Amino acid sequence: MEKTDIKYKSYVQILKEELVPAMGCTEPIAIAYASAKAREVLGSLPERVVVYASANIIKNVKSVVVPNTNSLKGIEAAAAAGIIAGNSEKRLEVLSTVTEKEKTIIKAYLEKNLIKVNLANNQFIFYIEVNVYYKDSYAVVRIANHHTNIVYIEKDKKVLFEKEAEVLKEGLTDKKLLNVEDIIDFANTVAIEDVSEVIRRQIEYNSKISEEGLKNSYGANIGKVLLSNNDNNVKTRAKAKAAAGSDARMSGCELPVVIVSGSGNQGMTASLPVIEYAKELQVSEEKLYRALVLSNLITIHQKTGIGRLSAYCGAVSAGCGSGAAIAYLHGGGYKEIAHTIVNALAIVSGIICDGAKASCAAKIAAAVDAGILGYNMYQSGQEFYGGDGIVTKGVEETIANIGRLAKDGMGQTDKEIINIMIGEKK
Structure with missing residues (x-):
């Protein structure tokens, strides 16, 4: 296959898109990523959090340990970890820099029962939406189709970012x-x-x-x-x-x-x-x-x-x-x-x-x-x-x-x- 061939270039790009580092099972990490981003947009520690997730996300997160949390499991734990200690710039390594002190804070935050999880009511097989609230302010972050594909960000009725998210389409190389x-x-x-x-x-x-x-x-x-x-x-x-x-x-x-x-x-x-x-x-x-x-x-x-x-x-x-x-x-x-x-x-x-x-x-x-x-x-x-x-x-x-x-x-x-x-x- 010649370097100039469209398939050659596509195959190289597919490998670069797919072979990326991640710390922890990718579904809870995607929740932590969305949660970290939502807190960054909100600018404050949320007083209330509502997570909407597709059924397959719920299935894949239910029984797996979230890394850097002292063995916590579940969507609530992933969201709490992202909110307290996540760095969204690290994407699928969002929880790679959690400190021992932050692990204690994550557990305490989780025990306040501020996080509610709901089944998402849409056609997406892969869907995560994190809504965070502080006083009269709120922020929303949505991910669809693959783990780091943020398709929507909103804060206080203002849409900060939006891109089309078609069902079953990843937005990656064909x-x-x-x-x-x-x-x-x-x-x-x-x-x-x-x-x-x-x-x-x-x-x-x-x-x-x-x-x-x-x-x-x-x-x-x-x-x-x-x-x-x-x-x-x-x-x-x-x-x-x-x-x-x-x-x-x-x-x-x-x-x-x-x-x-x-x-x-x-x-x-x-x-x-x-x-x-x-x-x-x-x-x-x-x-x-x-x-x-x-x-x-x-x-x-x-x-x-x-x-x-x-x-x-x-x-x-x-x-x-x-x-x-x-x-x-x-x-x-x-x-x-x-x-x-x-x-x-x-x-x-x-x-x-x-x-x-x-x-x-x-x-x-x-x-x-x-x-x-x-x-x-x-x-x-x-x-x-x-x-x-x-x-x-x-x-x-x-x-x-x-x-x-x-x-x-x-x-x-x-x-x-x-x-x-x-x-x-x-």
């Missing part, structure tokens, strides 16, 4: 240009200097939090369980490294990660198994970078048809991405990679997303296992064929089927998951 064949071409030909900054940061950040997850106790310690109950082979290590990063992150570890498709879990799943296989195979740094470009873009390509949030577990897409990159590290081309993706999707596309929490680490391990098994199947001359369930002839057609399943077919599933999580009875 990802419909992505396809498996071109992604492989791009991974093979991209000038490393065009992607080195984002890929180097992904390796550094995600490796560090994975090491932390294996060193200390977090969540259900899935990474440690894998290493203690299996042979210490590369397949086990690949799963364990990705799971350990999630163990730490879902339990409030304050180390940042580089996300993919708006998700730290997906960012770790798409990168850490690939890094582990690159070490095992002793490939060059350049080959590792190209493999990570492939894994990230394959993950993003699958997620394009699914959307940022759904009832479909995003780790599945990233596990397929890492499986494809592992095939690439072994010298695989389009045929090997396409079969790996289809095989993996046939295995684990039934995993649901029921919010961010400790069990995400185990789902990541399963997704990575499927990605690797998908490639192992091809090596052994085995494959799933078109007509086998949701698998159809061709990798792009199968990916499209997954998008249809996740976005259209699992809409009601998503509603039931949320009802179960909030305790609503039939």
Whole structure:
């Protein structure tokens, strides 16, 4: 692929937009970001706060620890942290500079019960609105479609900022240009200097939090369980490294990660198994970078048809991405990679997303296992064929089927998951 090609420029830009640092699970961090911005606009510590959030935001924030809060959970905690100690200029690292004193203040502010949370009544799957009040003054900040996409700011009946927020549109580089064949071409030909900054940061950040997850106790310690109950082979290590990063992150570890498709879990799943296989195979740094470009873009390509949030577990897409990159590290081309993706999707596309929490680490391990098994199947001359369930002839057609399943077919599933999580009875 030539540098002058529109796809080349778009693929580079997609990587720069998607592979960004975040500290903590991205949905509570997005709430903290909106809350920090709202307080800045208000100019005073709010006496009252009202948060409106879409159902999927509520689902993803309910059970995950907000970083730098001494293990507080939930939307109220995320909003309080953003209001008291957030720095909106740091975007998805909005809570990275919280002091010990501020952690105490956050808890005290939260205990005053000044924050009310409501379900947003609109069509947006990804929506956050924070309203803050002090005496006769108020401010409103709205985010739609992705984590840092502020679409509206108002203070005291004056609109300070507004941009169009269409349902299902992100306002980012068009990802419909992505396809498996071109992604492989791009991974093979991209000038490393065009992607080195984002890929180097992904390796550094995600490796560090994975090491932390294996060193200390977090969540259900899935990474440690894998290493203690299996042979210490590369397949086990690949799963364990990705799971350990999630163990730490879902339990409030304050180390940042580089996300993919708006998700730290997906960012770790798409990168850490690939890094582990690159070490095992002793490939060059350049080959590792190209493999990570492939894994990230394959993950993003699958997620394009699914959307940022759904009832479909995003780790599945990233596990397929890492499986494809592992095939690439072994010298695989389009045929090997396409079969790996289809095989993996046939295995684990039934995993649901029921919010961010400790069990995400185990789902990541399963997704990575499927990605690797998908490639192992091809090596052994085995494959799933078109007509086998949701698998159809061709990798792009199968990916499209997954998008249809996740976005259209699992809409009601998503509603039931949320009802179960909030305790609503039939």
